[in-house]
Amino acid sequence: xxxxxxxxxxxxxxxxxxxxxxxxxxxxxxxxxxxxxxxxxxxxxxxxxxxxxxxxxxxxxxxxxxxxxxxxxxxxxxxxxxxxxxxxxxxxxxxxxxxxxxxxxxxxxxxxxxxxxxxxxxxxxxxxxxxxxxxxxxxxxxxxxxxxxxxxxxxxxxxxxxxxxxxxxxxxxxxxxxxxxxxxxxxxxxxxxxxxxxxxxxxxxxxxxxxxxxxxxxxxxxxxxxxxxxxxxxxxxxxxxxxxxxxxxxxxxxxxxxxxxxxxxxxxxx
Amino acid sequence: xxxxxxxxxxxxxxxxxxxxxxxxxxxxxxxxxxxxxxxxxxxxxxxxxxxxxxxxxxxxxxxxxxxxxxxxxxxxxxxxxxxxxxxxxxxxxxxxxxxxxxxxxxxxxxxxxxxxxxxxxxxxxxxxxxxxxxxxxxxxxxxxxxxxxxxxxxxxxxxxxxxxxxxxxxxxxxxxxxxxxxxxxxxxxxxxxxxxxxxxxxxxxxxxxxxxxxxxxxxxxxxxxxxxxxxxxxxxxxxxxxxxxxxxxxxxxxxxxxxxxxxxxxxxxxxxxxxxxxxxxxxxxxxxxxxxxxxxxxxxxxxxxxxxxxxxxxxxxxxxxxx
Numbered sequence: 162x163x164x165x166x167x168x169x170x171x172x173x174x175x176x177x178x179x180x181x182x183x184x185x186x187x188x189x190x191x192x193x194x195x196x197x198x199x200x201x202x203x204x205x206x207x208x209x210x211x212x213x214x215x216x217x218x219x220x221x222x223x224x225x226x227x228x229x230x231x232x233x234x235x236x237x238x239x240x241x242x243x244x245x246x247x248x249x250x251x252x253x254x255x256x257x258x259x260x261x262x263x264x265x266x267x268x269x270x271x272x273x274x275x276x277x278x279x280x281x282x283x284x285x286x287x288x289x290x291x292x293x294x295x296x297x298x299x300x301x302x303x304x305x306x307x308x309x310x311x312x313x314x315x316x317x318x319x320x321x322x323x324x325x326x327x328x329x330x331x332x333x334x335x336x337x338x339x340x341x342x343x344x345x346x347x348x349x350x351x352x353x354x355x356x357x358x359x360x361x362x363x364x365x366x367x368x369x370x371x372x373x374x375x376x377x378x379x380x381x382x383x384x385x386x387x388x389x390x391x392x393x394x395x396x397x398x399x400x401x402x403x404x405x406x407x408x409x410x411x412x413x414x415x416x417x418x419x420x421x422x423x424x425x426x427x428x429x430x431x
Numbered sequence: 432x433x434x435x436x437x438x439x440x441x442x443x444x445x446x447x448x449x450x451x452x453x454x455x456x457x458x459x460x461x462x463x464x465x466x467x468x469x470x471x472x473x474x475x476x477x478x479x480x481x482x483x484x485x486x487x488x489x490x491x492x493x494x495x496x497x498x499x500x501x502x503x504x505x506x507x508x509x510x511x512x513x514x515x516x517x518x519x520x521x522x523x524x525x526x527x528x529x530x531x532x533x534x535x536x537x538x539x540x541x542x543x544x545x546x547x548x549x550x551x552x553x554x555x556x557x558x559x560x561x562x563x564x565x566x567x568x569x570x571x572x573x574x575x576x577x578x579x580x581x582x583x584x585x586x587x588x589x590x591x592x593x594x595x596x597x598x599x600x601x602x603x604x605x606x607x608x609x610x611x612x613x614x615x616x617x618x619x620x621x622x623x624x625x626x627x628x629x630x631x632x633x634x635x636x637x638x639x640x641x642x643x644x645x646x647x648x649x650x651x652x653x654x655x656x657x658x659x660x661x662x663x664x665x666x667x668x669x670x671x672x673x674x675x676x677x678x679x680x681x682x683x684x685x686x687x688x689x690x691x692x693x694x695x696x697x698x699x700x701x702x703x704x705x706x707x708x709x710x711x712x713x714x715x716x717x718x719x720x721x722x723x724x725x726x727x728x729x730x731x732x733x734x735x736x737x738x739x740x741x742x743x744x745x746x747x748x749x750x751x752x753x754x
Contacts, residue, residue, distance in 0.1 A: 182634075183539065185627065188562060189558040192568040192569055193562065197561070244457065264738075267684075269466075269470065269731060269734065272709060273731055274469060276727050277468075277470055277472050277473045278465065280476070281472045287468070305465075306465050370552060370691040375709075385554070389556070396557040397560075397561040400555075400558050404554060408546070
């Protein structure tokens with residue numbers, strides 16, 4: 162029935178707007194790819210990519226951003242998994258407050274958050290800008306805040322799909338303590354949710370500009386902007402590299418979630 | 432009634448006494464340090480003077496013509512991209528939900544919307560520069576579509592008879608957007624680039640509402656003799672309106688807070704509030720840090736209004752999505 166209805170109403174209107182959307186999606190990406198390959202006049206080649214991969218500042222930015230992303234993911238998971246677990250188990254009425262708090266980074270624009278962070282932590286009593294190590298702590302705190310809406314939602318959805326209370330009581334009646342309940346029972350059940358949150362976290366940190374720019378740390382974002390000011394072809398290549406990173410992490414997520422779906426189905430059929 | 436409330440309270444207390452909240456303290460402490468303190472710093476800064484006394488003087492910053500210009504520009508960009516992105520996104524979302532687009536098209540568009548809505552930032556600016564910047568691929572293609580007036584004798588004669596100096600236009604490129612005052616590095620370019628992440632966001636937020644439009648409503652109204660236009664005016668649009676308005680507000684806020692794309696695309700030559708605040712962080716362009724806080728406070732106030740209105744509308748909208 163559904164199929165018949167929809168087939169009947171496929172019209173010029175539908176096709177027109179659909180194609181326009183696809184063009185809007187793909188033309189800029191195609192344009193970037195094409196442009197990035199045209200550094201040498203008359204031929205298509207990877208010269209722009211070679212230049213970027215030979216640039217030590219790119220690798221410095223890459224290494225720095227990856228390190229920051231990994232630490233951010235660890236800190237973020239360490240904060241949110243126990244907190245949300247506790248919320249489910251002990252204080253479910255805290256949910257509205259938690260939801261409002263974790264949505265705040267969408268309300269407070271990044272530039273404002275950074276403004277506040279810099280002005281709060283650049284002078285005593287809470288000074289964190291005296292050394293690069295302390296600045297990095299500030300960076301990670303900022304990244305955790307910025308990626309908080311994604312991490313919270315991912316873990317929250319994962320936690321909802323398992324019966325936290327029953328699992329906890331079962332584990333406790335078998336004699337395990339809080340730490341073991343969390344580490345051996347809850348977290349393995351949340352693997353996919355945590356992975357999902359982590360990958361979005363990773364993509365966010367890798368593309369982030371404002372924090373690193375204003376705290377003057379050598380992340381990938383400021384490197385991109387600087388390159389864009391002086392070069393023509395390399396930025397296009399860099400954009401493609403950046404897209405590949407994002408798609409790689411999201412593709413990975415797709416892969417893992419479809420695999421776990423299959424496993425679930427196998428469990429059901431056997 | 433009050434007794435019921437009291438017993439409910441007591442029950443809640445027994446079930447969730449205060450020490451149950453202890454487990455949330457590490458999270459709250461983190462939030463207090465890295466979200467509440469910074470926000471308070473801006474807030475108190477906006478309403479105190481250099482000596483620390485309470486004052487409303489800092490709000491005078493909104494009389495500063497440069498600040499005013501930045502706010503107007505930001506509001507303009509946000510409103511235009513919310514409208515353009517919202518309209519386009521709505522039509523696309525309608526095509527893939529109700530319009531019966533082919534399955535592959537539906538899949539590609541919904542997958543890509545999820546990606547593109549988070550696309551923003553510096554790479555997006557680079558993509559648009561490479562595609563439709565001065566030397567971009569599409570620009571080059573459009574520039575190539577030229578014709579020489581000498582080859583079109585009749586047209587040249589016609590123009591000459593109209594008093595046009597034909598020898599000036601030997602090479603006409605009617606498709607080159609740059610001859611019509613378009614520039615990627617101006618307002619029109621910013622709108623074009625922002626639309627890239629605005630319309631997918633519209634698709635994502637409006638699709639649930641469109642899926643909530645029941646076929647029975649259409650059938651019922653046509654059975655009662657309504658034309659499709661009347662169905663839209665009296666049934667579909669009233670049901671969808673809260674969702675459409677809410678989604679547009681979300682788009683508005685999304686553009687209003689954006690920084691990286693504008694920075695990388697225009698190098699700060701377009702005076703947006705976010706760019707202005709960036710300059711204030713770097714070098715106190717206002718000459719008064721407290722006025723800078725007031726500037727930031729104004730931005731948060733607008734964002735808060737937008738998001739609160741959005742969630743109120745969203746609550747109204749979900750009435751139709753249940754069941």
